[in-house]
Amino acid sequence: MPKGLRPGEWVIIEDQQAKKNYIAYINPYAESFYKIKILKEDVQKKVNVKTDEETLAKEIIVDHLQTAFRKREFFLDYNHGARLVYGMNDALPGIIVDKYQKYIFAQINTAGMDRFRDLIKAEIVKHYPDQKVLFFDNPEYRKAEVLPIHEPEKISEDLDVLENSLKYKITQQVMQKIGYYYDHRENRSKLANLLKRTSFAKKTGLDLFSYVGSWGLHMLSAGVEHVEFVDQGNMEEVTINHLKMNGFEGRGKFTRSDVFKFIDASVAAGKKYDVIVSDPPAFTKSEKNKITALQGYEKLHLKTMKLLNDEAVMVVASCTHHVNYEELDKTVQDAAIKNSQKVHLLDLGAQGFDHPFSGFNDKSFYIKYLVYFVSRG
Numbered sequence: 301m302p303k304g305l306r307p308g309e310w311v312i313i314e315d316q317q318a319k320k321n322y323i324a325y326i327n328p329y330a331e332s333f334y335k336i337k338i339l340k341e342d343v344q345k346k347v348n349v350k351t352d353e354e355t356l357a358k359e360i361i362v363d364h365l366q367t368a369f370r371k372r373e374f375f376l377d378y379n380h381g382a383r384l385v386y387g388m389n390d391a392l393p394g395i396i397v398d399k400y401q402k403y404i405f406a407q408i409n410t411a412g413m414d415r416f417r418d419l420i421k422a423e424i425v426k427h428y429p430d431q432k433v434l435f436f437d438n439p440e441y442r443k444a445e446v447l448p449i450h451e452p453e454k455i456s457e458d459l460d461v462l463e464n465s466l467k468y469k470i471t472q473q474v475m476q477k478i479g480y481y482y483d484h485r486e487n488r489s490k491l492a493n494l495l496k497r498t499s500f501a502k503k504t505g506l507d508l509f510s511y512v513g514s515w516g517l518h519m520l521s522a523g524v525e526h527v528e529f530v531d532q533g534n535m536e537e538v539t540i541n542h543l544k545m546n547g548f549e550g551r552g553k554f555t556r557s558d559v560f561k562f563i564d565a566s567v568a569a570g571k572k573y574d575v576i577v578s579d580p581p582a583f584t585k586s587e588k589n590k591i592t593a594l595q596g597y598e599k600l601h602l603k604t605m606k607l608l609n610d611e612a613v614m615v616v617a618s619c620t621h622h623v624n625y626e627e628l629d630k631t632v633q634d635a636a637i638k639n640s641q642k643v644h645l646l647d648l649g650a651q652g653f654d655h656p657f658s659g660f661n662d663k664s665f666y667i668k669y670l671v672y673f674v675s676r677g
Contacts, residue, residue, distance in 0.1 A: 463485055
């Protein structure tokens with residue numbers, strides 16, 4: 301890797317063996333493994349070394365942004381809010397853009413894109429004039445690219461979100477990362493539809509690692525009579541407000557607690573639930589820690605399944621990239637055997653359409669959703 305190249309310099313890479321050219325940018329000082337980010341194949345080999353680098357970069361960025369926006373507009377109910385740009389899977393490595401009712405948050409985390417911050421913001425503003433565009437860069441990722449750390453821009457009011465006809469208002473005090481997690485949108489919708497089609501008792505629900513209560517609100521919308529929300533964050537006021545906003549006042553309760561401690565206490569108290577959703581944060585970001593992560597999932601599922609009624613539905617959600625469907629399912633199967641329970645896999649799902657991925661081997665595929673009917677005897 302030539303050290304003389306500037307961080308974020310756009311280059312042409314020639315593969316002499318395959319006789320192909322690629323347009324990419326390079327950061328020789330990046331701490332991550334991927335020092336070269338390929339944006340597109342130069343199929344017609346129109347680009348040559350005399351091409352003006354900045355002009356080429358701007359043309360590609362604008363073209364790829366417009367393509368990403370069109371993809372989201374293809375799905376009508378995504379127009380209210382969605383992930384507008386998903387990094388490499390929109391051929392824009394290092395860019396994440398999320399749209400809300402009044403705001404659009406943009407992250408730029410690679411040197412090749414950071415050089416064109418003003419252009420990127422201007423293009424987003426041009427396409428979405430009704431939202432205020434703010435930068436919410438990820439300091440950890442920027443450090444890995446040896447980029448300057450900017451102070452996050454402040455929002456002047458709470459974050460309004462509309463997803464699957466449910467409304468959320470997230471205060472600045474409790475907002476995590478880039479605001480709201482759209483990635484399980486389709487799975488939450490699938491769960492609500494599945495519950496509406498079932499005849500078993502749906503009196504009590506439990507939303508573990510609830511954050512702003514998305515899963516629990518979908519349970520309530522599907523006819524579950526009462527849902528308990530559990531999170532170690534200070535989410536009580538936000539959760540109660542969301543119950544009121546969506547017409548579910550009095551049908552939910554928030555408990556602030558470590559989830560594992562809550563489960564142990566609930567088992568000891570003899571609590572039982574008809575529907576439980578477990579959607580924890582990622583258990584590992586590294587392949588080398590996968591075994592520990594799988595042990596963590598089995599421990600969580602073993603404890604959680606003790607809280608299920610004799611006939612109940614359990615949702616197992618995961619955002620751990622390095623754990624696949626089969627491995628996640630095995631943690632449930634093993635837990636069921638130890639608890640003398642039987643499981644019937646009803647459904648599975650992946651991330652929403654605004655988080656595109658090419659297949660299960662894609663490094664950008666990370667969301668898993670498994671739904672089980674669990675019984676005893």
